Amino acid sequence: MEFNESHGVHADCAYQARTPWLWWQALGFTALTLAIAMLVAQFASQGLVNGGFRQANWNFLLAMAASQLTAICLTWLAGGRFGGRRWNLLALGSPVQGKRVYLASFLAMVTVSGLFSALAWWVWPQQVLADLAFFEEFIRSDAWWLAVLVIGLGAPVMEELLFRGFLFPALAQTRIGLIGAAVSTSAGWAALHAGYSSLGLIEVFAVGLYFSWLLVRTGSLRVPMFCHAAYNLAVVALLTVVDISAVAAA
Numbered sequence: 001m002e003f004n005e006s007h008g009v010h011a012d013c014a015y016q017a018r019t020p021w022l023w024w025q026a027l028g029f030t031a032l033t034l035a036i037a038m039l040v041a042q043f044a045s046q047g048l049v050n051g052g053f054r055q056a057n058w059n060f061l062l063a064m065a066a067s068q069l070t071a072i073c074l075t076w077l078a079g080g081r082f083g084g085r086r087w088n089l090l091a092l093g094s095p096v097q098g099k100r101v102y103l104a105s106f107l108a109m110v111t112v113s114g115l116f117s118a119l120a121w122w123v124w125p126q127q128v129l130a131d132l133a134f135f136e137e138f139i140r141s142d143a144w145w146l147a148v149l150v151i152g153l154g155a156p157v158m159e160e161l162l163f164r165g166f167l168f169p170a171l172a173q174t175r176i177g178l179i180g181a182a183v184s185t186s187a188g189w190a191a192l193h194a195g196y197s198s199l200g201l202i203e204v205f206a207v208g209l210y211f212s213w214l215l216v217r218t219g220s221l222r223v224p225m226f227c228h229a230a231y232n233l234a235v236v237a238l239l240t241v242v243d244i245s246a247v248a249a250a
Helices: 023-050 056-079 100-123 125-139 144-172 177-191 198-218 222-241 244-249
Strands: none
Touching: 023 056, 023 144, 056 125, 056 144, 100 125, 100 198, 100 222, 125 144, 125 198, 125 222, 125 244, 144 177, 144 198, 144 222, 177 198, 198 222
């Protein structure tokens, strides 16, 4: 397989890293975006409390929604910072394989992830329950529809745009190439989920590598974004029918 390190592109893959951002600029902007998004969440949460809005679930989810929207807007603006076409820089075009690749990619992810989850449940059930319990609180609250939007739409769009849409191509054009970019962005994405168990972090990192492969294989961020959203929504659906708290107490 021929590899062009200067552009971070395999000759026979669909992906091309098109970005005017240098790796250190992109890395700095990513860190700054996450910091700003975190501050927005904190200010939004405090503002709601100061305004007399003290419903914890709604407060947290509204703050998260504000944070996600901020990060999405900043990433979108950064895409055209040097006069580039945002659609190309963020790889938002259609996948070269057509629409069928969405379902195939999701089914492959569900199969592998399902096997991993089954093994994890057999060996470390308490870690699995702990990771799911956090989300269950929101899904089973009166703010469930906002939780669906934040978990199933906001998180996939924000995280994929920032890590694999914006940061990935800048890293891929350096000496570390596509593989290094996949490992680096997956590690950064896993760090964003620092509250998870060690097992959960391993799964997030592995899924990040798979999403990176999808991006390179299809040439489109739409595919990992779709799989990310579908995966999150599948977890939401699971939590609506399975009482994790009851299972943990059993």
